[in-house]
Structures are given as structure tokens and as C-alpha cells.
Amino acid sequence: MSEFAEAVRKIAAQYPDTRSAIMPAIRLAQEQHAGWLPPDAFEQVGDALGLTPAYCEAVASFYDMYHLQPVGRQLVEVCTNICCGLEGAQGVLEAFEQELGVRAGETTEDGAITLRAVECLGGCGWPTIVAVDNRYRQNVRAEDVTGIIGELRGAEPHA
Amino acid sequence: MPELQPIVLASADDHDLTKLEQFRAVGGYAQLERARQLEPQAIIDELNASSLRGRGGAFFAMGRKASFIPKDSDKPVYLCVNADESEPGTFKDRELMQKNPHLLIEGMIIAAWAAGINRSFIYIRGEYQHQADILEAALAEARGEGYIGERILGSEHTLDMVVHRGAGAYICGEETALLDSLEGKRGNPRLKPPFPALQGLYKGPTLINNVETLCNAPAIIENGADWFAAMGEGNSTGTKVVSVSGNVQRPGNYEIELGIPAREIIYGLAGGPPEGHKIKCWFPGGSSAPVLLEEHLDLPYTFEAMAEAGSMLGSGAIIVVDDSQPLVPLALRLAEFYRHESCGKCVPCREGTNWTVKSLERIDNGDATPMDLEIMAQVQQNIIGNCLCVLGDSMAMPVGSMIEHFRDEFEQHIEQARAARDREEIAVRAGAELASVAEAGPA
Ligand SMILES: Cc1cc2nc3c(=O)[nH]c(=O)nc-3n(C[C@H](O)[C@H](O)[C@H](O)COP(=O)(O)O)c2cc1C
Ligand code: SF4
Ligand code: FES
Numbered sequence: 001m002s003e004f005a006e007a008v009r010k011i012a013a014q015y016p017d018t019r020s021a022i023m024p025a026i027r028l029a030q031e032q033h034a035g036w037l038p039p040d041a042f043e044q045v046g047d048a049l050g051l052t053p054a055y056c057e058a059v060a061s062f063y064d065m066y067h068l069q070p071v072g073r074q075l076v077e078v079c080t081n082i083c084c085g086l087e088g089a090q091g092v093l094e095a096f097e098q099e100l101g102v103r104a105g106e107t108t109e110d111g112a113i114t115l116r117a118v119e120c121l122g123g124c125g126w127p128t129i130v131a132v133d134n135r136y137r138q139n140v141r142a143e144d145v146t147g148i149i150g151e152l153r154g155a156e157p158h159a
Numbered sequence: 160m161p162e163l164q165p166i167v168l169a170s171a172d173d174h175d176l177t178k179l180e181q182f183r184a185v186g187g188y189a190q191l192e193r194a195r196q197l198e199p200q201a202i203i204d205e206l207n208a209s210s211l212r213g214r215g216g217a218f219f220a221m222g223r224k225a226s227f228i229p230k231d232s233d234k235p236v237y238l239c240v241n242a243d244e245s246e247p248g249t250f251k252d253r254e255l256m257q258k259n260p261h262l263l264i265e266g267m268i269i270a271a272w273a274a275g276i277n278r279s280f281i282y283i284r285g286e287y288q289h290q291a292d293i294l295e296a297a298l299a300e301a302r303g304e305g306y307i308g309e310r311i312l313g314s315e316h317t318l319d320m321v322v323h324r325g326a327g328a329y330i331c332g333e334e335t336a337l338l339d340s341l342e343g344k345r346g347n348p349r350l351k352p353p354f355p356a357l358q359g360l361y362k363g364p365t366l367i368n369n370v371e372t373l374c375n376a377p378a379i380i381e382n383g384a385d386w387f388a389a390m391g392e393g394n395s396t397g398t399k400v401v402s403v404s405g406n407v408q409r410p411g412n413y414e415i416e417l418g419i420p421a422r423e424i425i426y427g428l429a430g431g432p433p434e435g436h437k438i439k440c441w442f443p444g445g446s447s448a449p450v451l452l453e454e455h456l457d458l459p460y461t462f463e464a465m466a467e468a469g470s471m472l473g474s475g476a477i478i479v480v481d482d483s484q485p486l487v488p489l490a491l492r493l494a495e496f497y498r499h500e501s502c503g504k505c506v507p508c509r510e511g512t513n514w515t516v517k518s519l520e521r522i523d524n525g526d527a528t529p530m531d532l533e534i535m536a537q538v539q540q541n542i543i544g545n546c547l548c549v550l551g552d553s554m555a556m557p558v559g560s561m562i563e564h565f566r567d568e569f570e571q572h573i574e575q576a577r578a579a580r581d582r583e584e585i586a587v588r589a590g591a592e593l594a595s596v597a598e599a600g601p602a
Contacts, residue, residue, distance in 0.1 A: 014321045016235060016278070016361050019343035023326055027285075062345040062502075064327030065285045081247045082446060082492050083404040083478055119329065119496055120247035120446075121286055124404035124478075125411045134288040 004032070008048035018049055025049060026060050035075065036067040064118070072107040072114035074152055077131040078140075080117045083124030088141065092128045093117055095145035112156060113149075165414040166398050167374040171258040177293055179300040182261040188306060190377040194269050195314055197380075202273035206376065208384035210396040215241050215332075215369030216445070216474050218395075218462045221376075225366055227356035228274040234363040238271050238279035239341065239355075242370050243325055243332035245284055247446035247496060248476035251400040252370040254412050256283070256290040259374065260297035264320070266373035268306065269380060271318050274366050278319045282337050285326040294322050329500035333548050334367045336502070347502050348548040371400055392418030395461035399475045403429040406436065406481035415460070422456040425479055432481035439482045440564065444473020446493055447553030449560035450480070469560070487572045490561050491519040497554035508551030511542040515558060525580030527573050536562055 001009070007028060012021035025048060029041040037060055042053035049056075060066040078093045093104060096115050100108050104117040123129040126138035132152065140148070170176060170185040182188065194202060206222030213219045228236060240263070244252040256263060267279055283291050298320055301307050309317045323341055325331050331340045335349035338360050359365020375397060379387050388396045395417040401424055404410045408430030415424055425431060425441065432438055440450040443460070449470040458464045465472040480489065498512035518535045521527040539555035539562075546552070562569055 014319075016237075016363075017342070020323075020341060022343040023324065023340070027324070027326070059343065059345055062328060063285070063325070066326055080492070081496060082489060083248050085489070085492055086405045086478075086480060086484060119499065120245065120249075122244050122250045122253045122284065124248050124250050124476075125402060127404070127410075131286065134286060136289070 002044075002048075004028070004044055005048040008045070012049065019051065022049060022051065022056060022059055023063075026056065026066055030066060035071045035073070036069060070107070070111075072112050073156070074113050075116065075131075075133050076113055076152070077116045077118045077121070078104070079119070079121045079123070079127075079129040079131075081120035081124075083120065084127040084129060087127035089128040091142040092130065092140055092145065095142040096149075099145055099149050113152060163398065163414070163416050166378045167255060167259065167262065167371060167400060168412070168414045176259045176261060177257075177297060179261060179297070179304060182259075186381070187261050187377075188265055188301075188304075190265060190380040191268060191306065191312060194272055194380050195312065199273045199275060202269060202380070205379060205384045206273070209379045209387040210384075210394060211372065211375050211379060211387065212394070212396075212462070213369055214371035214375075214399065214475065216246070216447075218472065221368060221372055224356055224368070225270060225274045227354070228276075228364045228366055229357065230275060232364050235278060235361075236274065236276045237360045237363055237365040238267060238274070238276045239334075239337065239360060239365055239367045240267060240279070240281040240370060240373060241332060241334065241337060241367055242281050242283040242287070242290075243329075243337060244287075244370075244474075245329040245332050245500075246474045246476065247493075248402060248404055248442060248478040249445050249474040250402045250404075251412050251475065253287055253290055255370055255374055255400065256287070257293055260294050261301065262374045262377065263294075263370055264297060264301050264307065266376040267320065268311065268318055269376045270366060270368065270373055272316060276366065277317050279321070280341060280360075281320065281322045282331070282341055283322060283324055284331075285324050288324075291322055291324055298322065329496075330502045330548070330550060333550065336548070337367070338365065345502075347504055348550075350547060390416050392459055392461050393463055395463060395472075399460075399472075401460070402474075402476040403479070404476070405441075405479040406432045406438075406484065407479045408433060418459045418461050420457050421451075421460045421477070424460060425456065425477060429477075429479070432479060436481040436483060439480050439484060439486075440561070441480060442470075442476070442478040442557065443468075444471045445476040446478065446496070446557060447471075447549075448473045449556045450564065452564060485572070486561050486565050486568055487519060487523055490558050491516065491523060494519055494554055494558055497550060501550060505546040505551065507542045507545045511538050511551055512554055514538050515554065522569065522573050523576060525573075525576035525578070527576075529570055529573060531573070532562060532566070532569055 008025045011024045012018040025045045033041045042056045045056045046053040080089045107114040121129045128140045130137045130140045174181045176182045203226050211221045328346050330336045331346040333348050336346040340346035355365040400414045413428045442448045443465045462472045494515040498516050501508050501512050503509045539559040542551040542555040
């Protein structure tokens, strides 16, 4: 059994039915495929759980956190829902767009950063919330953006 | 106002309650011993007498729901904690799990005991990675101390707990969509009945409760139902963690006694809108709640009073909009959210959310006439009550309420945007004429 299948089998044992393990399995596959889900990721998940790759892909496409297209090495997500919006989220998003030279939904040319505008992240008391690889930064203002990007670029292994 | 004794956020600011030792030092897990001495029915009776109602949005009586779980089920019975928290404006469960994970675990054990449950899942939204890590660590500690696992504290009772992470889908907070998602499917809501208490996860009876609801259970066992029911007003008993956001000076979570005036929360605790501004409108219960006005600020913050005023207490998230904010972009952003999150199963929801976004875009671009407001109001009417779940209503109600209360502003926006567009067109046309004159060259 492959290492992946072994890990999925362990996860599946926690549930009444192995199918419940599909979400953790997809997450694991995504982690092992540079943050997105190429066709062979679905082969792997399907094999490990006895499901068809097409079924796995249909499930994955329902959820925003599974990426069916390649993404950058870091994921920057700006909440633009109403609570952050009332306190300037649009300006924060535009600052990221300007500074990175991409629009929301795009990846920088060097493949370093994917920028996304996302729905409420559940941190509305500290607007604007910006999640970098799921770690929240609170109270982000447009003028903080240059610093954040500098920090992310600095953390790059080969920068 | 007398000093409130917080329940679910008690001691959370001066102790690191994520550590089991510290949680125990403030009385944590002590209620398990007491609950063990009680018959399951006695726990349910106590929950019933407390009138504790669900904190996830629908305010259903928790004790009643637990009493619906059949005692003689031939299928396994499950507890699912709803920690999907994705309603815009709501961030209370995040703080509860982050600061007080063991309280949730203790509440789950008590609920499981009451309803005869051996397996439980915490469905936490995927974005809450930090909180999921905290929960995992707390579960490991609790397991080590024998609070969960086989034969809890030497009793006959076994309880298994698994943290299940979502992956970004608001609809999975709807309880039946949550179950489908947990079963490894796309998160589509199911037709009810059957209700989950009878037929839930893998068709087994399933108790589904919000994080905050379960966090109240230990204090009710400790202090008794009467103590709990003495707090609050009418049928809205106990405390509530209110998430206050938007245009206020001190946004954040506040645990309040239900029934205090909304003004006390928005101005007293959250500091009101910035200096020099007034409140234009406020959402009393998350982005799905119809907006209320300044004149509603003195209402008691209860389930009943918010409903009577034409809105709802919902998830207990107050979003404040001050008088500097134009409403059309706000309504548009709201509609975009619901369009994005609609699972697409019902036509009125799928098409209605899309229609509403398009109409609001037309208004903003200067392509609309006042007739469009009429049509949009009708679209909202056609959504309400005509779908499998209330996601469609959750857009229709707030958007409808904004048009109703602020019709003048919407009409003005239509006119001004049209005028701006006309000016632009004239400028473009004039530019083109100039260009063609230039091209033709001097005669
Ligand atoms: C679209 C939609 C989203 C919901 N999201 C949540 C949520 O994130 N968390 C939650 O506890 N309840 C949510 N609910 C309510 C649940 O369906 C359910 O009523 C609740 O989890 C029951 O727990 P309670 O009785 O303890 O409140 C949502 C309902 C709908 C229709
Ligand atoms: S109302 Fe909307 S979200 Fe709910 S089931 Fe129907 S289409 Fe899906
Ligand atoms: S609206 Fe931005 S975190 Fe909720």
C-alpha cells in the first residue's frame, strides 16, 4: 500500500463509513501536490477510498478551499465581505492587486503568490482579515500591504 | 446594569483555558462527576427547564431536540457539533473554540450522556485551521485524562470525538448539508422531514448543536436550570455571545445577558459609530437578518423582540452600518455572497440570487430605472418560502428590507448613476467627434 493510501486508511477508520474520509484525503492530496489538485491527485484519492476519480473531483469542485487549478507557493486571501467591506476591505484588496501586479484570482508571474478575494472568514471584529496560507492577519489596512508582501517575499526559500 | 456573570467566556481572559490543568483549576470538567450521578432523562429535564435554546440561528430548544433522539435506535446515534460558522458578521464560535476548547468538550460529553451517544464529530469550517489545531490538542489532553474514549471516568459510557474540517462552503452550516458533507458528498441540503434527530448521519439519529449551545450545558448542570432561566427575558434565557462588527469603535465579541437593550450593546459595549456619525441601519443577527433602524435600538435584544420588529436574532451577530455608507454597494456585495454560496439545487434560489446581483449591478452602472426596484422586490418575494433551505430567504430578507426602508436612496442612486453614465457617454461621443475631426485634418 502506498504511503498516501496508508495515511488515508488511518483517517477513514475514524468514521462510520470510509467515504467520510474524502475531505481529509483531498486535503492531504492537495498538500502533496503543491497546493492544488491535478488529475492524478483524484486517482490517488479514489484508489485509496474505493471511489471513482470523477466522483472525487465532483466533490472537490463543491468546496472553495480545494483548488482545481495550479496556485502560487503562497496563498493570500483578502476578505471582502460586508463587515470588512464597511471598514475598507476594497482598498486593501486593491493595494494587493497594485503591489503584486495581478488581479484577484490570479497568480504572480514567478508563481510565488496567488491573490484571492474571499467571503467572510469569521474575523469580522478585526477588519480587514487577510489569510496567508490560512493563518489570519487581523486589522490589515491598505498601508500595511507593502510590508506584508515584503515579508512574504523575504520568506521565500530562494528569494 | 448589574455586573454580568459570563458563562461561556468566564475566566477566558485571565487564564489559558486551552490547557486542561488551567481549565480544571477554574472548575472545568467538574460537572462530569455530577452529570454521571444523573439519569440521562434527568439531564434532559434540566436542559428543558433551563429553556436553553440553540445559538446557531434557529433558537430551537436544546433539551427538546435531545429528547427527540430515540432511546432504542437499532442504528448508531451521533452527535455533530456545528462549528461551520460562516454567516457574515459571526465570529463567536471561533473565539470560544480558541479560548475555551475544553468547555465545548465538556458540553459535548454531557449532551452525549443525555442522549445515549457514543460517537461525535466537530464539523469546523476549513478556514479555522488554528482553532482546529487547538481543538485537536485539547482532545488529546482530554483523552489522556480519561474524559473521552472508552469507559469515561470508569463509567459504562464511551464517547469518541473527531474533528472534521470543512473546506469552504457556507451552506455546510445548514444542518442537513453538514451531514451530507460529513458523509463525503457535496454539501447539498436534504429535504426535511425526516429531521436529523430521527435520521441524520448515515441514517442514524443525530443530535446537531451549535458550539455555543453546547458550551452552556456544563453551567446548567452546575448551577441548575432555575439559575440559568433567571437570566434573560421571557423565552430568551441565559447569556449570548454577540459579535459586533461594522462601523463601531470597539468591535468584538461580548457576552451579554439576553434582554438588555440593543443600544447598550452597540453604544455601551461596542462604542457606537465613529465620532460624528449616526447609525443608518444594523443587522441584529448576521447578514441574513433584515436590517433594523435607529428607532429599534431600545428594543430588548431577545429572540422575540427581534422577530416582532420584523427581523431575527439569528446567530447573534450585530453589524452596524453608519450614515456614511451607501446602501446599493452593500446590498450588491451581500447578494453576491448568497449567489456564490447557493448550492444551486432550487431554481428560485439559484436564479433569484443571480437576478438580484444583476439588477443591483445595473442600478450601480446607471442602466436601471425605478421599475427595476419593483421587479427586484418581486424576485425577493418569489424566493421567500419557496426553497429547500433558507439560504435564498437569507438574501431575500435583508435585501428586501433595505429596499423597503431606504427606497428613496435606491431611487436616487438609480438616477445619479444614470446621469453619470449619460455624462460619460456624451464625453465619449464628443471625444470621438473630436478625433474624427482631427483625422479629417484641416480643410
Ligand atoms: C444557510 C444556513 C447556514 C447555517 N449556518 C450555521 C452555522 O454556521 N453554524 C450553526 O451553528 N448553525 C448554522 N445554521 C443552523 C443549523 O441549520 C442548525 O439549526 C443549528 O446548527 C442547530 O444547532 P443549535 O440548535 O444548537 O443552534 C445554518 C442554517 C442555514 C439555513
Ligand atoms: S435554497 Fe439555495 S442553498 Fe438551499 S437547497 Fe435550495 S438552492 Fe441550495
Ligand atoms: S466580513 Fe471579513 S471576516 Fe467577516
